[in-house]
Amino acid sequence: VAAKNGYFDMVVWLYEKNYVCSHEAVDRSARNGHFDVVKWLVINGCEGYSCHAINWAAMNGHFEILKWLVNNPINAHLRRINSKLAEKHEYDCSVGDEDHAFTEKYCLTVCLNPMDYAPQSGNLELVQWLHNNKVGKANDCAMNVAAKYGHVHILEWMLEKKYKKPNALPFLLAAKYGHLNVIRWLVKNHGISHKCKEINSYPHAQGIYYAAEFNHVNVLQYLMEDCPAFVKYHALRIAVKCGSLNAIKWLCK
Helix, strand or coil: CCCCCCCHHHHHHHHHCCCCCCHHHHHHHHHCCCHHHHHHHHHCCCCCCCHHHHHHHHHCCCHHHHHHHHHCHHHHHHHHHHHHHCCCCCCCCCCCCHHHHHCHHHCCCHHHCHHHCHHHHCCHHHHHHHHHCCCCCCCHHHHHHHHHCCCHHHHHHHHHCCCCCCCHHHHHHHHHHCCHHHHHHHHHHHCCCCCCCCCCCCCHHHHHHHHHHCCCHHHHHHHCCCCCHHHHHHHHHHHHHHCCHHHHHHHCC
C-alpha cells in the first residue's frame, strides 16, 4: 500500500524493519507513476517486478518508468521466458475486466505485449518508442484499445505503419464508450458503413444498441440516420431497460 501510494519514506522504513517486499510493491508503484519508489525498490534488492509493472506503466503513460524497467537487466529474463510462450497464449486487453491481469495464467504472457496497453494512455511518443525498440509486438488488441479510449491519432499512426486494418471490434468499442470521433474516422477511412438496414445488421445495429445502453446520444444521432423504425424501437427498449434517460428522450422525439 505504501509503494502503491508513493510514500517513499514509509517504504524505506518498512524495508529497514524487514517487512516482506514482494514484486507487487514495484508493480503497483509503477502503475501509479512513483518513479522514485520503483527505482529504490529494484536497486535495493526487492523481489523484482512482474510483467504488470511494464504493462501498467505503458497503460498509464509513465514513459520514464517504462523505459527504465524495459532497459533493466531483470527484464531480460522476463522477455526470454515470454518469447517462448508467445505462440501458446492469446490475450486481448481491450475486452473483459482488468482483474484477470492478476492471475498467474497471464503473469508472464501479458508482459510480452506492453504495446497492446500503451494506446490507452494516448501518448503517441510512448507508443512509437515501443514500436521502434521492438518491445513486444502489437496485434489487434492495440487498435482495439486505441478505439476504446478515443485516440484517433494513434489509430492513424498504426495505419501509417501498416498495422492490420481495423475490423468490427474498434467500431463497437467506440460506440460503447461514446467516441464519435473514432466512429467517423472508421466510416471515412475504412469503408465501415454507418447505415443500418436490419435489426441484426453487424456491426451497425450492435453499435446503435451499445450507444442506447450506455446513453451516448451523439453516437445515436449519427448512427441512426435513415434507420428503420424497428431498429429504433429495439434501441428504445434497451435504453429503457438500462435506464439511459438521455437516450430515451432522444429516441422518443
